[in-house]
Amino acid sequence: MTAGNNFSTTVESRVLPSFSRRRKWIQRIGFTGLTLATLVTVTPILLIVIHIFSNGLPAISWEFLFEFPRDGMRSGGIFPAIVGTFWLTLGTAAFSVPLGIGAAIYLSEYATENRWTRAIRIAIINLAGIPSIVYGLFGLGLFVIFLRMGTSILAGSLTLAIMTLPVIISTTEEALRAVPNSFRVVSISLGGTRWQTIRRVVLPQALPGILTGVVLGLERAAGETAPILFTVAAFYLARLPSSIFDATMALPYHLFVISTQVPGMPIQIQYGTAVVLLTFVLLMNITATVIRSWARARRQW
Amino acid sequence: MNAFNSDLNEPSPVPMEVKPRALNASMEIVLTDPKIIVEHLSISYSDGTESLKDIYLAIPKNAITVLFGPAGGGKSTLLRTINRLNDLADVVKVQGHVWLDGVDILSPEIDVIKLRRKVGIVFARPVVLPLTIRQNLTYGLELAGQKDRTIHADAVERSLKAAAIWDEVKDRLDEPAVSLSGGQQQRICLARSLVLEPEVILLDEPTSGLDPISTGKVEASLQTLKENYTIVLVPHSVQQAARVADYAAFFLGGELIEYTIGKQIFTNPLDSRTEDYVEGRFG
Amino acid sequence: MKAGKFKDILITSLIKVCGYSAIIFVGMIFVFLIKEGSPALIRVPLENFLQLRWYPIEDRFGLLPLIGGSLIVTLGAAIFSIPLGIVSAVYIAEVAPRWAREILKPLVEVLGGLPSVMLGFIGILVIVPALRQALNLPTGLTAFTGALILGGMAIPTIVSVAEDALDAVPKTYREAALAMGATRWQTIWKVTLPAAKSGVLTAVMLGVGRAIGETMTVMMVTGNAAVFPTGFGAIFKPVRTMTATIAAEMGEVASGSTHYHVLFLIGIILFLISLTVNLIAASVVFRQRKRTERILS
Ligand SMILES: Nc1ncnc2c1ncn2[C@@H]1O[C@H](COP(=O)(O)OP(=O)(O)OP(=O)(O)O)[C@@H](O)[C@H]1O
Ligand SMILES: [Mg+2]
Numbered sequence: 012m013t014a015g016n017n018f019s020t021t022v023e024s025r026v027l028p029s030f031s032r033r034r035k036w037i038q039r040i041g042f043t044g045l046t047l048a049t050l051v052t053v054t055p056i057l058l059i060v061i062h063i064f065s066n067g068l069p070a071i072s073w074e075f076l077f078e079f080p081r082d083g084m085r086s087g088g089i090f091p092a093i094v095g096t097f098w099l100t101l102g103t104a105a106f107s108v109p110l111g112i113g114a115a116i117y118l119s120e121y122a123t124e125n126r127w128t129r130a131i132r133i134a135i136i137n138l139a140g141i142p143s144i145v146y147g148l149f150g151l152g153l154f155v156i157f158l159r160m161g162t163s164i165l166a167g168s169l170t171l172a173i174m175t176l177p178v179i180i181s182t183t184e185e186a187l188r189a190v191p192n193s194f195r196v197v198s199i200s201l202g203g204t205r206w207q208t209i210r211r212v213v214l215p216q217a218l219p220g221i222l223t224g225v226v227l228g229l230e231r232a233a234g235e236t237a238p239i240l241f242t243v244a245a246f247y248l249a250r251l252p253s254s255i256f257d258a259t260m261a262l263p264y265h266l267f268v269i270s271t272q273v274p275g276m277p278i279q280i281q282y283g284t285a286v287v288l289l290t291f292v293l294l295m296n297i298t299a300t301v302i303r304s305w306a307r308a309r310r311q312w
Numbered sequence: 313m314n315a316f317n318s319d320l321n322e323p324s325p326v327p328m329e330v331k332p333r334a335l336n337a338s339m340e341i342v343l344t345d346p347k348i349i350v351e352h353l354s355i356s357y358s359d360g361t362e363s364l365k366d367i368y369l370a371i372p373k374n375a376i377t378v379l380f381g382p383a384g385g386g387k388s389t390l391l392r393t394i395n396r397l398n399d400l401a402d403v404v405k406v407q408g409h410v411w412l413d414g415v416d417i418l419s420p421e422i423d424v425i426k427l428r429r430k431v432g433i434v435f436a437r438p439v440v441l442p443l444t445i446r447q448n449l450t451y452g453l454e455l456a457g458q459k460d461r462t463i464h465a466d467a468v469e470r471s472l473k474a475a476a477i478w479d480e481v482k483d484r485l486d487e488p489a490v491s492l493s494g495g496q497q498q499r500i501c502l503a504r505s506l507v508l509e510p511e512v513i514l515l516d517e518p519t520s521g522l523d524p525i526s527t528g529k530v531e532a533s534l535q536t537l538k539e540n541y542t543i544v545l546v547p548h549s550v551q552q553a554a555r556v557a558d559y560a561a562f563f564l565g566g567e568l569i570e571y572t573i574g575k576q577i578f579t580n581p582l583d584s585r586t587e588d589y590v591e592g593r594f595g
Numbered sequence: 596m597k598a599g600k601f602k603d604i605l606i607t608s609l610i611k612v613c614g615y616s617a618i619i620f621v622g623m624i625f626v627f628l629i630k631e632g633s634p635a636l637i638r639v640p641l642e643n644f645l646q647l648r649w650y651p652i653e654d655r656f657g658l659l660p661l662i663g664g665s666l667i668v669t670l671g672a673a674i675f676s677i678p679l680g681i682v683s684a685v686y687i688a689e690v691a692p693r694w695a696r697e698i699l700k701p702l703v704e705v706l707g708g709l710p711s712v713m714l715g716f717i718g719i720l721v722i723v724p725a726l727r728q729a730l731n732l733p734t735g736l737t738a739f740t741g742a743l744i745l746g747g748m749a750i751p752t753i754v755s756v757a758e759d760a761l762d763a764v765p766k767t768y769r770e771a772a773l774a775m776g777a778t779r780w781q782t783i784w785k786v787t788l789p790a791a792k793s794g795v796l797t798a799v800m801l802g803v804g805r806a807i808g809e810t811m812t813v814m815m816v817t818g819n820a821a822v823f824p825t826g827f828g829a830i831f832k833p834v835r836t837m838t839a840t841i842a843a844e845m846g847e848v849a850s851g852s853t854h855y856h857v858l859f860l861i862g863i864i865l866f867l868i869s870l871t872v873n874l875i876a877a878s879v880v881f882r883q884r885k886r887t888e889r890i891l892s
Contacts, residue, residue, distance in 0.1 A: 038780035113613025134617040140873040142808025152627035201452035234710025237810040
């Protein structure tokens with residue numbers, strides 16, 4: 012547009028500069044608007060986190076973290092819920108991580124683009140979209156009732172694992188695909204089988220990406236309530252679960268219970284529980300972010 | 313377990329007296345004991361175009377055979393067919409045979425893993441694996457199940473020397489291979505394929521990204537290597553072709569136009585198309 | 596060598612099974628929902644479902660108030676999450692300086708990871724009382740409250756999918772527009788966004804899909820009154836969604852009772868809705884994922 016300035020005798024020469032100045036203004040106002048809208052979107056996130064921490068941190072104590080609830084949960088700690096969420100997350104990982112990574116390897120390294128592969132992709136997209144409460148129903152119907160697992164850590168973990176699967180599959184596949192194809196070609200040309208190539212070159216290079224995906228998937232599982240409502244979660248248990256066939260308390264369900272189901276619940280206990288859950292989730296989130304940037308920094312390609 | 317030197321297939325069902333049925337008119341050399349015979353090879357990719365058209369070519373032992381010609385002529389395609397790396401591409405049609413020591417390596421019964429250990433390849437772009445220099449070199453041995461450290465060490469030294477890079481890297485074998493310069497990386501790649509003691513080495517424009525000094529080093533080591541290996545090279549320029557070729561084949565649009573002794577093809581080509589190309593009139 | 600081959604075949608088939616597991620799971624979910632939900636269709640006459648009352652104790656299984664509740668909350672959530680989500684995605688992808696991107700993206704990810712009970716909890720303690728005071732309502736547990744929080748939950752999905760779509764627009768498009776004298780602002784609206792249209796649409800669908808399926812938050816903040824929402828004012832009254840109904844009542848019904856089967860039937864409806872949304876989203880977004888890189892040559 013600067014070229015227009017040179018034709019000083021034509022009409023445009025007087026019009027163009029002001030026109031372009033106006034466009035600059037529009038752009039400036041527009042960008043400011045975008046910035047403000049984005050701030051509207053993200054400030055509540057910060058406010059929520061700050062609000063929960065400032066109200067809940069005073070409630071945190073050794074006793075709160077490591078003791079059982081007392082007085083109908085109105086005092087004491089939330090130890091069984093913490094332990095339960097820990098076991099559930101671990102159980103979810105045990106099923107969803109190998110299965111999800113295997114599926115991602117299949118999609119990225121083995122599958123050719125045909126009708127079946129397309130069907131798998133559609134199935135994954137659908138799994139990702141199924142409402143969490145429907146997973147709860149499914150877990151109830153299949154694991155709890157049909158397979159007679161009862162409300163148990165096993166049933167809950169399996170339900171959460173299937174729900175987590177799409178997250179793990181898609182992030183892992185993305186990480187695998189990011190590994191340059193030339194590494195595969197070189198490995199094959201040196202007499203590697205497909206599996207050797209995957210194991211020795213592709214997987215190690217994709218590992219940080221895979222870990223990020225796994226952590227983000229498990230983060231979601233750890234915070235979910237609806238899928239565990241009918242498959243594992245217990246309102247109150249006087250002792251810790253002793254096997255995977257026991258029901259357990261869990262942090263998100265506990266938060267739900269004490270904030271809606273128990274009248275006269277001291278507010279600090281509610282916020283304290285929220286802080287613990289939030290810390291759990293944020294830690295996983297930070298872990299994922301750290302792994303990602305660490306891997307990006309030391310990547311050799 | 314010395315898997316990489318054993319035969320690809322037990323007996324040798326090969327008719328060594330295989331006679332080309334439709335010899336290209338300009339084809340001059342008929343070798344008595346070739347290492348590789350490409351017989352009526354045609355290859356099409358999924359886009360439908362025939363990238364190699366009825367190629368007949370005999371490649372001798374202990375010599376550098378150069379495949380040259382303008383882009384898209386099918387040189388890389390032929391090269392990758394010799395160690396079945398083209399299995400990875402979406403090839404839709406393969407006709408004909410490629411005999412290596414009397415075994416048809418295109419037959420489905422062939423053990424491609426062993427074939428690839430016997431026929432090494434170096435690509436245009438140096439691709440070092442994201443490992444240390446040493447790990448890059450021993451990678452092929454590890455794949456073959458060779459765990460003996462002393463064998464590793466010997467193989468590393470021998471092949472680095474053969475690729476003329478031993479002196480430059482001998483003190484930094486445990487550094488990441490990416491820390492080397494492009495020219496060094498390419499010689500690491502050459503050394504890496506030598507570790508497996510192949511019999512044939514395929515090189516696809518191995519010096520295209522290198523400076524003249526590195527190029528000279530690679531060419532010099534090829535001259536030594538040919539004493540023990542069969543070398544098939546796609547050069548990155550006609551000049552390079554003329555410098556190193558013992559035998560040279562000119563490819564144009566998927567066809568083998570002319571195949572003869574290197575000296576002759578660059579000084580006195582038979583086909584006018586070869587002449588045009590060699591003298592820089594097209595391509 | 597034989598053993599190695601065997602191992603290879605074993606691993607390959609294991610990996611293949613993993614690959615197909617997603618299809619198996621979707622199939623199993625459908626089968627078990629049908630298995631537990633279809634008896635409801637036999638035991639309850641169809642017109643019973645079409646009435647305006649949900650009162651299971653009297654065997655009144657009118658689904659309309661629940662569907663209406665889900666619709667009004669989702670619609671409300673969509674109305675402000677879609678523009679905010681897209682605008683934020685545009686800002687992050689096209690306008691924000693690098694450092695801002697590095698902060699904003701993880702922050703949005705944090706929002707996506709916040710458990711829905713946590714947002715419900717904040718809703719009860721902060722938003723509900725604030726709304727009741729500000730709007731002078733008899734109760735703050737309304738469809739509007741639910742829509743507000745659900746919208747927030749849909750935003751991370753919309754932002755991240757839409758941002759990916761914007762990122763995928765080739766640089767050359769933008770450069771061509773800028774070279775022709777367009778400002779960045781014009782380029783965004785006239786070139787980049789239209790080019791990313793299908794991806795942005797997918798983002799919207801997935802975000803809205805997430806809102807329909809959300810359970811805990813709505814159960815905690817919408818008041819759970821199963822009345823069919825009519826008129827504009829309904830947004831400021833309590834409603835009850837399909838998801839909340841299942842979550843609230845499944846724990847108390849006897850397995851095998853009519854009520855139990857009807858709750859599964861609602862599950863089937865939710866499943867079918869998400870299936871439709873995601874099939875459409877999938878068909879829009881399906882790009883060929885071919886490796887562009889050829890074998891080294
Ligand atoms: N992996 C592939 N998939 C599809 N087509 C291919 C593939 N590799 C090569 N081709 C096609 O086959 C033809 C021959 O290609 P090839 O790479 O063998 O030629 P070349 O002589 O090596 O050329 P260059 O000098 O550019 O390397 C070309 O038309 C090319 O487009
Ligand atoms: Mg080539």
